[in-house]
Amino acid sequence: MSDNLLLTSLWLLPLIGMVGVLAVPRRSEAAIKYLALAATIITFVVTLIALGLYVGDGPSSAPLQDRVIHNVLQKDGSGALTIADESAGEGDLVVRRSWIPYFNIQYYLGLDGISLSLVVLTGLISVLACLASWNITKQVKGYYALFLLLVASMMGVFVSLDLFLFYVFFEVMLLPMYFLIGIWGGPDREYAAIKFLLYTLFGSVFILVAVLILFFWSGDTTGAQSLYNATGQVQPFTGHSFDIVELTGVATKTGYYGLGIQSWVFVLFLIGFLIKLPSFPFHTWLPDAHVEAPTPISMILAGILLKIGGYGLIRLAWPLAPLGAHYWAYFVAALGVFSILYGALVAMAQTDFKKLVAYSSVSHMGYVTLGLAAMNLLTSPQYYAYGVNGAMFMMLAHGITSAGMFFLVGVIYDRAHTRDLNKLGGLNNIMPLYGAISYVIFFGSMGLPGLCGFVAEFFVVVAAFNYSKLLAVLAATAVVLTAGYILWTLQRVFLGRSETWKGLPDMDLREIVVAVPLVVLTIAMGVFPNTLVLSWVSPSVGEMVNSVVTAARELNVSAIRTVEKTAPRIPDSISAPSTRPAVASRASGSL
């Protein structure tokens, strides 16, 4: 299968499924459901094919920046950009075509360990969420059409290597999500949907500004010769690029973007993606959205959408502005720790089962922020990799467990029609299978060794310990707090004896089919973290870490120190090279 077909089908297949769903008459609900299920399953299979190709010995196992240079564009006779050689770089999981040549915008897709792991997660959670949607009865056709559009846009976000394309998918995602919460949600759905939409749109403005700064900034070109651009030629970099790989190279290897502008780019990306992640203090849309969203949409929201925030941080915020990231690192790390503790404490005070799980997401996503920000690059940069690997593992582990937890909340809500923890109780006796499955998934979320959450927390806190002992100790107290709210929840829901809920049926076959893959992965990722995840994700994480470390070390610490005294100033004009910090001269010397 050609790369183009493979990567394009990742986002196009769900879209075709959507068109198919729209073509089916509204009465034949079963046909719609099975069609949507088929579309998600086929998409999932394609993600697995991509995974197979990636972990195989083919050309796709090379670092992303080595692969993209085989995929170059050239100007043909009429001056239009076309692909130079379709067969060059075939099988390396990168596609590059010209899209809007005037603005240098490309249709540019590619996969590495970081994006592929999230693509596979998306494929899996989509299938499970589709199955979990079976008992949706309201406007089935519209629901599944929007659901598939959502899946398509999420896939697109993860495979894009062009900032413009990324932004398009990122924004498209909001539309189906808004309607899915606003139409199929709970009683207060309209408020939650508009809050979600406005808040995320507000965040994407920051992202857009950061993207535009990167595009229009004209910085120091002296060190930028050695870089390949879309046409594969080595020429001075002059900005005007949306190419994520190229921009990463420029930002980390040259002084084109100095510390001053990188600080701004970083902060803008950070705010945008922290809203999505979400982290304190930008998290308040999450509980509302989760409480109102229908179960499968909650699974998608927690399992994948939050990961887009984390992915944005790993793929854009840190690599495109490594100096800025390093400059703000302590603040961001402290924010991560605060999120962990604050999320856990607020979760403890909840009486709504779903809200509790939502706040636990805030707490767990704090580990992602902390792992990325534990940048002790000056004395022992190699341990930064622990933090980023931990953050990545946390995203996958949380994708599994949080989707599972929201599904389990949905299972009981379908039966008892309440999520009030004070009313539930004694379910272990009534629904033993449900109890057993819940225990595994909640323990996984709690970070019990041998289950998936532990590996992530361990790596993140070790990296944090290497960065700041105080932050690490504070983060480690979450061991007790998390256990506190999870065990107390389990006690209130499952233990004891209840007359009210006697006779509730245990999970049916469809629900078991949804839950079992999550249970299996919760255990397997804890027992075989290397084989299942780290062996193919961590090389790509290593690439990202190396580039950030090189940038921060070479471009360089002394420059950071001189600039630290004066706070980063906003440039007078984005297009004029008015502020150029001391970084540039040193960098060009060192290269």
Added chain:
Amino acid sequence: MSDFFVRVSHFSFVQNVWMIPCLPLLGALIAALGARRLRSSSHVPVVAGIVLAFLVSCGALFSTNPTEAPRVAGWLSISNLEVPIEFRVDGLTTMMLSMVTFVSSLVAIFAVGYMAGDPGYPRFFALIGLFVFSMTGLVLSNNYLLTYVFWEGVGVCSYLLIGYWHTRPAAATAALKAFLVNRIGDFGFALAIFWLWAVVPGHDLSYGNILNGSTLAALPEAAKLGIPLLLFWAATAKSAQIPLYVWLPDAMEGPTPVSALIHAATMVTAGVYLIARSMPLIALAPGVQVLIAVTGCATALLSASIALTQNDLKRVMAYSTVSQLGYMFMGLGAGVSDVAQLAVVAAMFHLFTHAFFKALLFLASGSVMHAMGDVIDMRRFGGLRRRLPITHLTFAVGGLALAGIFPFAGFFSKDEILLALKSASHSAAGQGWGWVYLLIYWVALVTVLMTAFYTARAYFMTFWGPEKLPSPDDPEAPRTEPGSGHGDHEPHGASQDETHGHDHVGEESPLVMTLPLVILAVCALLAGIVFGPTPRFEVLARSIFGLTHPFEHHLQKTFGWELLGHGEHGFDLATAGISTVGGLLGIGLACWFYATESSIPGWLATRFRSLYEASFNKFYVDEVYDWVVVKATWALARICEFLDIYLVDQLVIGIAKLPRKLAKDLLAGYQNGLIQFYAAVSALGVAVLLFILLLF
């Protein structure tokens, strides 16, 4: 056939030691997955797995090799951090393995009778198998991180088994409490691991890398003090010492075999094991050792004084366990300078003998409970020695061992610890700690008397006096629970939870339960004299059993312990004499007070009312913790929630409302639709522009 023997003789127990945890795990999986089909024979795979694991452990016992650490599989590795699954088969490990699998086998067999008819029968045995897997994994691990993994594993099993009767609120709360308190300890353990990771060469957390002379010598000064302290913190939770002992007495809500196995013989000794395993590291910090000894001493005294007044037989045993664990920590803490090896061996020997006699006492209590229809309040029964002859005899043996009467096992091990404390008071005199150890030594002797007293009190209250069986009309019977036990008065639930025990009230337990009692009683009688660590009775032991203090020799094959100083064994008849006299005095007092109807206990209780109340109410430690820790955290959580709703979210909503407010209140007013107004504003605008033009 001969081929088979050749293969067996070449079977390397060290290389195949992974079978020890895996066999019980396999049994547990079969029991869990085949629950529907196996039903009342669910115990078969688990018991078989544990017994086989015991046999392999015995093999490993004789092929102990402290230098070899076979690698079973890889687990975690990124960049330069690698944590393989690696097992070390040295003296300490094989001793623990044999003890754990032996006691587990007997308890599992006992549970076949005890748990018969319980609706959760397969679940019980699956969890027991899982526990044995975790516990053997814990003592086998050759890496602090892997130890931590299993450390939490046994914690989960304990949580699930304490809450085994999950419909009872008390059990659910006790389970939660146990897990949370243990998590507080795990927090310390995790910090110790992070710290170790940061300071040891190559970031290699294996014991081989950490517990060797060159690594230990190169540790920074802060780490030499901090890491032992954090490890001890971890141990106080798992092994129920001050300040984290509060979970263990409540853990008695679990089924009695669980109390015997997990909360007396094996899991609670994990903390002692961890400190003993890390002894070369701990020995770097004499200050921490004094702290360990003082904590152990205070715990032993406090819990013994609580045990004096409890009426629940299992609770007496629980506080006694806490107290005996305190003795083990006293031993570990006494391991200063040249006493180090002697003291650690003494502590481990007490762990070893305690496992037998405390498991025996718990199982015997379970047997009493079984016969009494799950009533465990000692005021509600009495004089059972004729009805339950085997239980009575075995309980007596266990009690004598606990009280430390010659020649029962407890006598030898407790004496070793007292001796170590006495030697430490001489050895540590140079550092100025001598008087502390001497004080601990005397307090420990006083505690011996208290131990003998409460043990004998429980024995006499249960088995002597006029025969009395529990009836629902007892003044002590819980009002809500007419004689059915397990806190469950719902007819349906009661029949579910308590089918066992009701059919044969007042009868001796079946063979499947009494046989383990008898075997454990034999161990409690002989373990001390056979394995005795001292040469004191060498002549006796050698002439009877052909062995010379094998326990100490075996433990000397422990990795890293060659770094510990070992001086000459002292011989101290005085200590043995005083402790025996103390023990006999305690038993005599209890006999005088409780063997027959007597008014003395009542008179004492009124005479020293406040002391009695304090002891009876466990010195109000639970209440203090509830206020200081639980309620404070809860309040903090509520404050955070309040801020979340009324500060963070309101801020967001406020910002969201800002544009609308701006438009409505400020700008909307001007769009009033009056042509005249628009014209006037336009004219004004033109005027202003002209004015500006004129100015510049």
